[in-house]
Amino acid sequence: xxxxxxxxxxxxxxxxxxxxxxxxxxxxxxxxxxxxxxxxxxxxxxxxxxxxxxxxxxxxxxxxxxxxxxxxxxxxxxxxxxxxxxxxxxxxxxxxxxxxxxxxxxxxxxxxxxxxxxxxxxxxxxxxxxxxxxxxxxxxxxxxxxxxxxxxxxxxxxxxxxxxxxxxxxxxxxxxxxxxxxxxxxxxxxxx
Amino acid sequence: xxxxxxxxxxxxxxxxxxxxxxxxxxxxxxxxxxxxxxxxxxxxxxxxxxxxxxxxxxxxxxxxxxxxxxxxxxxxxxxxxxxxxxxxxxxxxxxxxxxxxxxxxxxxxxxxxxxxxxxxxxxxxxxxxxxxxxxxxxxxxxxxxxxxxxxxxxxxxxxxxxxxxxxxxxxxxxxxxxxxxxxxxxxxxxx
Numbered sequence: 001x002x003x004x005x006x007x008x009x010x011x012x013x014x015x016x017x018x019x020x021x022x023x024x025x026x027x028x029x030x031x032x033x034x035x036x037x038x039x040x041x042x043x044x045x046x047x048x049x050x051x052x053x054x055x056x057x058x059x060x061x062x063x064x065x066x067x068x069x070x071x072x073x074x075x076x077x078x079x080x081x082x083x084x085x086x087x088x089x090x091x092x093x094x095x096x097x098x099x100x101x102x103x104x105x106x107x108x109x110x111x112x113x114x115x116x117x118x119x120x121x122x123x124x125x126x127x128x129x130x131x132x133x134x135x136x137x138x139x140x141x142x143x144x145x146x147x148x149x150x151x152x153x154x155x156x157x158x159x160x161x162x163x164x165x166x167x168x169x170x171x172x173x174x175x176x177x178x179x180x181x182x183x184x185x186x187x188x189x190x191x192x
Numbered sequence: 193x194x195x196x197x198x199x200x201x202x203x204x205x206x207x208x209x210x211x212x213x214x215x216x217x218x219x220x221x222x223x224x225x226x227x228x229x230x231x232x233x234x235x236x237x238x239x240x241x242x243x244x245x246x247x248x249x250x251x252x253x254x255x256x257x258x259x260x261x262x263x264x265x266x267x268x269x270x271x272x273x274x275x276x277x278x279x280x281x282x283x284x285x286x287x288x289x290x291x292x293x294x295x296x297x298x299x300x301x302x303x304x305x306x307x308x309x310x311x312x313x314x315x316x317x318x319x320x321x322x323x324x325x326x327x328x329x330x331x332x333x334x335x336x337x338x339x340x341x342x343x344x345x346x347x348x349x350x351x352x353x354x355x356x357x358x359x360x361x362x363x364x365x366x367x368x369x370x371x372x373x374x375x376x377x378x379x380x381x382x383x
Contacts, residue, residue, distance in 0.1 A: 023303060025219030099302070103361060107302045108216060110364040111293055121365040150377060156361040157354035160298055163305045164315060173350065180344075180351045180381050 008046060011036045012060045015053050020097045023108055024054055051113065054105065058119050061101040073130040079185075080178050082134060083151060087158045087174050093167075103159040128152040139185060150181050197231065204229050204240060209249030213296050216303050217246055243310075250314050253296045258318070262325040271333030272379055275326075279355065279375040286363040287371075294360035301357075319353060326352045330382075339383060348382045 014036050018027055029050055033040055047053045069089040075082055091098045106120035132148035139147070154177045162170040211220055211228045225242055226233040236242060261278070268274030285291045293299065297318050304311055326349040334342045355378055363371055 023216055023218040025215055104302055106361055106364065107294060107299055108219070110361070117365055120361075124361075124365070146377065149374070150381070153358040153362065153374065153378070154354065157357040160302050160357045160360070161354060164301055164312070173354075176347050176350055177354060180347060183381070 004042075006036070006038050006042070008056075009060055009064075011038055011043075011046075012053070012057045013064075015057045016061055016101060017096065019054065019057060020101060020104060024105065025108065051115070054109075055115060055119065058102060058105060058116075062123065065101070070126070070130055073134050079134055079138070080175075080182055083131070083178050084171075084174055087155060087162075088171070090159060091162055091170060099163050100155075100159040103156060107160065124152055124156070127155055135185065143185065147181060147185050151178070154178065154181060197235070199230070201240065204231070205245060205248045205252050208245040209252045209296070210292065212246055212249045213253070213292050213299070216299060217242075218303060243308075247310055247314070250296065250300065250311070254314075254318055254321075257291065257296075258321070262321055265325050266328045268329065269332065271329060271336045272338045272383065275329050275333070275352075276375060276379055278329075279359070279378075280372060282356070282359065283363065283368060283371045283375070286359065287368055294363075295356055298357055298360040322356070323349050323353055344382075351382065 015032060018031065018035050022031070029040060029043070032043065032050070032053065036043070043053065047056055069086060072082055072086045072089060090100050102120055102123045105116060109116045110120050111117070128148045128151075131151045132144050135144040135147050154174075157177065158170075158174055162173060165173060207229050208225065211225065215224075220228075220242070222233055222236045222242060225245070226236045229236075231240075236245075261281070265274065265278045268277075270277075282291075286294065297315065300311060301315065306312055327345065330339065330345050330348055333339050334345070339345075339348075355375070359371065359374075362374065366374070
């Protein structure tokens with residue numbers, strides 16, 4: 001019996017870094033072979049094709065890098081503070097790459113690759129669901145859904161626009177965005 | 193004998209920007225660029241470099257795609273109603289592929305961030321033009337009494353600046369109706 005001589009997640013981890021820096025189109029299978037040290041035949045055997053590597057890399061990113069960040073939205077506290085902390089967790093200096101891998105790949109490929117489109121959509125739906133749960137404590141279902149939709153929109157903006165901001169600009173931009181969106185939510189929440 | 197170039201530089205930029213818009217900066221190598229422009233690779237290495245063509249593609253984008261949109265917006269007279277029309281037109285351009293892939297500037301921000309000083313300078317120019325146009329419309333809206341908190345103009349202009357970024361992702365996963373609804377709701381935050 002032949003044993004796999006490499007660890008699948010370790011290969012995918014290297015691919016996440018590679019795609020993040022060079023873009024998916026910007027790297028060839030040859031680059032992937034060089035970076036991972038796994039030959040073409042084994043890669044295709046495991047992942048079918050280059051796109052298969054990307055789908056699995058997105059899944060690993062979700063499992064490995066998003067859990068802690070998503071959990072911020074489950075903490076107890078003021079929604080605006082938790083939301084700020086949530087957005088900023090993706091942009092923190094200590095991350096290997098600031099931003100969100102899903103938005104990065106979605107920007108590049110979600111209009112040409114149906115599978116990527118579905119993965120990005122379900123990822124954003126998950127975020128919207130978590131924000132909804134957070135806001136539901138103080139608002140009606142209808143209102144919470146409305147605000148969650150727009151705070152997810154702000155997530156998309158933060159994961160793209162804020163990449164070129166300084167730390168201060170980014171904090172300012174995110175708090176301003178949350179304030180404008182939640183302005184009415186707060187008056188609504190306190191009046192009930 | 194060196195290959196005679198039977199295309200003007202402007203024609204090359206015109207062709208290059210469509211490729212960069214579809215594939216990004218890093219997703220295009222010198223060979224692909226040469227093939228797409230119908231020139232030799234040595235032309236790309238020695239005469240019109242990828243970087244040079246890319247910078248000029250962004251400028252072309254600003255002049256051809258975004259400036260006409262924005263000057264129309266600045267000349268508009270109906271405040272928030274004009275602003276809504278502007279975003280609806282943008283949604284149409286994204287969905288019918290007049291803008292083949294998102295907004296070229298948004299793509300560039302995500303792809304290149306702050307890696308290149310020349311690109312950073314272009315961001316500034318582009319975002320200033322956007323924010324200034326939003327302010328002009330907000331002034332109209334204030335004049336028309338459409339906005340309850342005129343003192344928040346700056347914040348609102350910044351807030352509106354973010355819309356093009358969220359639309360650039362959201363148009364890929366939502367239909368036209370929900371995108372228009374998204375815009376209506378976004379604008380409701382600033383009334």
